[in-house]
Amino acid sequence: MIRDLYNVRWRPAEDSPTPLTDEEEQRVRAVLFSELGNEIAERGWARFPAYSREERRRLIDVAHRLSAHWGQQVFVEAEDQCALRLYLAGHGPQPANPPLPQA
Structure with a gap:
């Protein structure tokens, strides 16, 4: 017997994160801006x-x-x-073999 299913939606998996509300998203970005900004400014x-x-x-x-x-x-x-x-100029990845100084 085949039944038609109405108003059926996929539920996210139990371990998947739920999407943030707009207010929560703004708060997360503000905290990241502050915390990561302080860390980048420091080192x-x-x-x-x-x-x-x-x-x-x-x-990103x-x-x-920032x-x-x-x-x-x-x-x-x-x-x-x-x-x-995330890094400032001069603090990024260093080349594996830096150039040798010219004599």
Whole structure:
């Protein structure tokens, strides 16, 4: 017997995060702006986990907001599948073999 199902929706998996409301999203971005901004200002770079596309987008947006706030570019680079690195010029990844000084 075949039955028609009405008003049936997919439910997210139990372990998947629920989407944030607009207010929660604004608060998260404000905290990231403050905390990551302080860490970058202190040592020139910060590392933060980003497991989903939405978390990566959020960190990239924070980097753009910090760039506009400070008037200098804050770069974003994926360190691996689970973390992004935000840094100022001169504090980014160093080449594996730095150039030799000219004699």
